[in-house]
Amino acid sequence: KGFWRLFKLGVSIDRDPGKDFLHISDALLEEVAKVLEFPVASMLPPEAFVVLRKSFDARKSQKEPKFVYTVEMDVDKLLDLEPRTWDFISLLKPKIGLIEHMPHEKVVGDLVSVIHDNKKIDQDRVPVENGHSSSLSGSKSPAAKKPKIAVVGSGPSGLFASLVLAEFGADVTLIERGQPVEKRGRDIGALVVRRILQLESNFCFGEGGAGTWSDGKLVTRIGRNSGSVMSVMKTLVQFGAPESILVDGKPHLGTDRLIPLLRNFRQHLQDLGVNIRFGTRVDDLIVENGHVVGVNVSDSSGRLQLSSEKLGFDAVVLAVGHSARDVYQMLLSHNVELLPKDFAVGLRIEHPQELINIIQYSKLANEVRSGRGKIPVADYKVVEYVKGEEKDASSRSCYSFCMCPGGQVVVTSVNPSELCINGMSFSRRASKWANAALAVTVSQKDFSALGFHGPLAGVEFQREFEQRAANMGGGSFVVPVQIVKDFMDNKVSGKILIHFVFFTTDQWLSSRAFFMSATSLPSSSYRLGVKAANLHELFPVHITEALQHSISAFDQELPGFISNGALLHGVETRTSSPVQIPRIPETFESMSVGGLYPVGEGAGYAGGIVSAAVDGMYAGFALAKSLNLYKGEI
Ligand code: FAD
Numbered sequence: 001k002g003f004w005r006l007f008k009l010g011v012s013i014d015r016d017p018g019k020d021f022l023h024i025s026d027a028l029l030e031e032v033a034k035v036l037e038f039p040v041a042s043m044l045p046p047e048a049f050v051v052l053r054k055s056f057d058a059r060k061s062q063k064e065p066k067f068v069y070t071v072e073m074d075v076d077k078l079l080d081l082e083p084r085t086w087d088f089i090s091l092l093k094p095k096i097g098l099i100e101h102m103p104h105e106k107v108v109g110d111l112v113s114v115i116h117d118n119k120k121i122d123q124d125r126v127p128v129e130n131g132h133s134s135s136l137s138g139s140k141s142p143a144a145k146k147p148k149i150a151v152v153g154s155g156p157s158g159l160f161a162s163l164v165l166a167e168f169g170a171d172v173t174l175i176e177r178g179q180p181v182e183k184r185g186r187d188i189g190a191l192v193v194r195r196i197l198q199l200e201s202n203f204c205f206g207e208g209g210a211g212t213w214s215d216g217k218l219v220t221r222i223g224r225n226s227g228s229v230m231s232v233m234k235t236l237v238q239f240g241a242p243e244s245i246l247v248d249g250k251p252h253l254g255t256d257r258l259i260p261l262l263r264n265f266r267q268h269l270q271d272l273g274v275n276i277r278f279g280t281r282v283d284d285l286i287v288e289n290g291h292v293v294g295v296n297v298s299d300s301s302g303r304l305q306l307s308s309e310k311l312g313f314d315a316v317v318l319a320v321g322h323s324a325r326d327v328y329q330m331l332l333s334h335n336v337e338l339l340p341k342d343f344a345v346g347l348r349i350e351h352p353q354e355l356i357n358i359i360q361y362s363k364l365a366n367e368v369r370s371g372r373g374k375i376p377v378a379d380y381k382v383v384e385y386v387k388g389e390e391k392d393a394s395s396r397s398c399y400s401f402c403m404c405p406g407g408q409v410v411v412t413s414v415n416p417s418e419l420c421i422n423g424m425s426f427s428r429r430a431s432k433w434a435n436a437a438l439a440v441t442v443s444q445k446d447f448s449a450l451g452f453h454g455p456l457a458g459v460e461f462q463r464e465f466e467q468r469a470a471n472m473g474g475g476s477f478v479v480p481v482q483i484v485k486d487f488m489d490n491k492v493s494g495k496i497l498i499h500f501v502f503f504t505t506d507q508w509l510s511s512r513a514f515f516m517s518a519t520s521l522p523s524s525s526y527r528l529g530v531k532a533a534n535l536h537e538l539f540p541v542h543i544t545e546a547l548q549h550s551i552s553a554f555d556q557e558l559p560g561f562i563s564n565g566a567l568l569h570g571v572e573t574r575t576s577s578p579v580q581i582p583r584i585p586e587t588f589e590s591m592s593v594g595g596l597y598p599v600g601e602g603a604g605y606a607g608g609i610v611s612a613a614v615d616g617m618y619a620g621f622a623l624a625k626s627l628n629l630y631k632g633e634i
Contacts, residue, residue, distance in 0.1 A: 002075060003102040004092065005052070006035050009069040013364075016067045018374040021244050024049050028069055035098055038088050048077035052225075055249025056376055058361050065364055065375075068249075072102070108227040110234035111160070111617060112268075115167040118632055146171040147627045150295055150313040152282045154178075155209020156609050157600025157616030158319030159265055160232065164620025165317075166272040168629040173311070174274055177281035177300045177324075178206025180266070181259045188213055191411065192527045195476050200281065200300040203412040203422070204323040207278065208262040210412070210601075211609040215404040215425045216253030218245055220610040232613045239264040250379070254427030282327070283308060285316065287334050291594035292316045315623060317597040319616055322577035323414050324602060325459055331581070336592040338455035340447065341580045341604050344401070344439035345465060346547060347535060348421050348569040349484065350524060353377060353406050355565055356434040359558045377405040377429045380436070380558055384550035388542075396441045396542075398550035401575055403436035405429050408525035409569055411477050418466035419473055420573045421526070433525040437572040438554075440546045449540065458578025465538060469571035472533045479526050480533035484566040487535055488548055494520040494532040522565045535570050580604030586634075587626055588619040597623055 015027035024046040032049060033041035050072045058065035078089055094101055108114070147170050151162045154176040166172045177200050178184060184206035190196040191203075204210045218236075220229060233246055236253075240261040245251035253261070266276060279301030286294040294312040320327045328338060357365035360378035368375050383399040402422065406429025412422045423435045447457035450464060472480035483493040524530050536544050555561040581598035582591045583605075590596040599605065599612075599619040606612040624630035 004073045005100045005102055006071045007098055010066040012066050021054055022051055048074050051247050053249055054247050108230045110238045111231050147314045149315050151317040153319035154207050155321050156613035160613045160616035161317045161620040166274045168624040172274045174276045175280050175282055176278050180278050181207045181262050197416055204414050210321050212258050213255050213424050216258050218251040218610050222611050228614045254425055256426045292596045315595045319600045320602045322602040337582050339580045340444055340458045342443040343578050344441045344575045345573050346439035348409055348435055348437050348572050350433050350435040351566045353432055353434040359560050379403050379405045382554045384553045386546040386549055396546050398440045398546050401437040401439045405434045406431045409435050419470035420466045439575045440543050462573040465571050465573055468538055473531050477528040479530050480570045481530040482535045482568050484562050487568050490536050492532055492534045522567050524567055538570050576607040577601050577604045588622040
């Protein structure tokens with residue numbers, strides 16, 4: 001009875017159904033039959049099986065590269081089999097790593113249906129209480145009114161918190177300092193084509209948050225199959241993501257898919273009555289008797305000259321990401337406790353994608369057709385443990401981070417005097433470059449070694465290297481670079497300084513770049529120009545040495561990783577939040593100020609699109625519970 005999971009079902013490339021990912025192909029059914037030791041594959045009804053996961057395995061240890069499936073079998077749906085074939089099923093035993101019996105699992109739907117179902121159950125027995133949560137004023141007016149909630153920030157955490165709260169009937173105002181995706185796209189275009197940085201609408205600020213102009217990787221370390229992650233994924237599908245993200249071993253969306261998805265998300269929130277205020281920045285909290293009772297906002301669109309506006313709320317969800325450094329300062333002015341947090345800094349390495357395809361797939365590299373064929377564009381994930389030397393007794397890890405196959409390096413500065421970068425891609429991952437951060441872990445010891453102390457020591461540490469990188473590039477967002485081989489030998493690459501980039505059209509999303517290079521530098525996908533520099537001058541020596549040591553180890557694992565075509569770009573500082581805002585685990589409320597709910601990456605509880613969305617979702621449930629809008633479990 002019940003469900004069984006069958007793992008490691010390998011299907012060869014030529015027999016795989018390709019993009020028809022939910023299809024139980026004959027080849028897959030044959031693999032299922034082999035694992036079940038069932039003699040006639042064709043007698044197994046395909047409808048009894050559901051594909052849960054599909055990934056591509058091209059590890060050198062494999063005899064041949066293949067697609068690897070995890071499939072769930074519903075025993076009830078095998079009931080139509082002839083009685084004698086039941087003998088096979090009744091003898092089925094778990095086999096470690098291959099067959100597992102699953103107790104009746106609750107199937108998790110998309111968030112919207114989950115909430116609707118819950119509302120149906122609770123409708124009669126849960127009265128919607130008046131607008132004050134017990135942690136706020138505690139007063140109850142006789143007329144039932146919806147609690148008024150501000151969600152600050154429309155990144156994944158803010159969007160999912162808004163969704164849950166609005167679905168439960170709260171009166172939600174979503175406040176976003178940046179612009180909606182349509183306008184934000186034009187602002188980003190102006191940045192990458194004309195070097196005009198809009199301080200409030202850029203790669204970090206605006207609808208969808210930092211992850212909108214990104215690779216849209218939906219991989220997460222918080223448990224791919226957990227109910228909460230699946231609920232987020234199914235919600236994304238409801239708003240337009242392809243269903244393949246539910247089964248893909250390495251799901252990704254790409255910027256071109258994220259933009260329409262965010263428009264649908266916005267429309268749904270507005271249909272629920274959410275008041276979305278773009279171009280509006282929260283400058284301050286209004287705190288009375290240790291509780292937040294509202295926020296001061298001002299216009300950040302640059303169009304209006306509005307003086308500060310006061311808005312009253314019963315609770316404030318703070319989902320501002322970790323690039324809003326002004327918000328950390330503002331929180332300190334209210335004595336909100338902030339703790340410095342370990343994170344990682346480093347450089348972004350870029351190789352020709354073709355080289356990564358060859359390293360990973362050997363001969364099969366020819367078959368990678370820009371993501372359109374069966375075989376995905378190759379990626380990599382590397383990590384090295386670096387043992388501390390006498391001078392620097394701390395041990396560190398150096399790891400690849402936010403790898404963007406077929407992507408481009410982009411500038412994520414929100415201030416022209418600071419330079420930091422990241423990577424993005426489109427859904428087809430068709431560019432000719434592959435980039436990834438190589439990040440080294442840093443801790444408070446590193447911050448204090450440079451003279452930075454206190455809750456924002458990590459922020460100061462980041463800023464130090466961002467300013468150094470801006471100076472090394474010479475300004476105007478030109479990025480300092482060094483060929484990997486030269487970085488290993490500590491010598492500057494090339495003599496001529498600027499590497500110019502020209503575009504065919506203003507439409508940077510579709511334009512093709514032509515590179516006029518008079519230097520010996522390999523071409524870079526970065527569109528605002530690169531300048532040869534000695535990146536050894538950027539970080540303290542132990543970070544540089546950790547990078548050198550690790551790059552050398554990565555070259556052993558991926559021969560060719562160190563090559564003349566590989567270019568290191570500086571600097572990658574915003575890998576995760578340098579700060580944590582302590583909160584009460586059960587309620588998600590700040591430990592310092594009542595009615596304040598710090599969530600997502602900026603609060604130090606997430607790292608990446610999916611985990612930020614999950615955190616916002618849980619915070620939404622917790623707040624709905626404290627407001628008596630929801631009585632279930634969290
Ligand atoms: P954010 O997404 O940072 O959103 C915070 C929002 O708050 C922003 O929109 C900001 O404008 C707004 N805000 C800030 N201050 C205020 C204020 N005072 N008033 C009003 N609004 C305010 N992660 C992945 O998992 N996969 C990827 O492929 C990936 N690629 C990335 C590529 C790039 C270029 C970048 C920059 C990040 C990428 N990330 C990726 C990381 C990911 O984007 C973040 O982890 C995630 O967006 C964090 O979500 P969040 O909701 O906590 O905060």
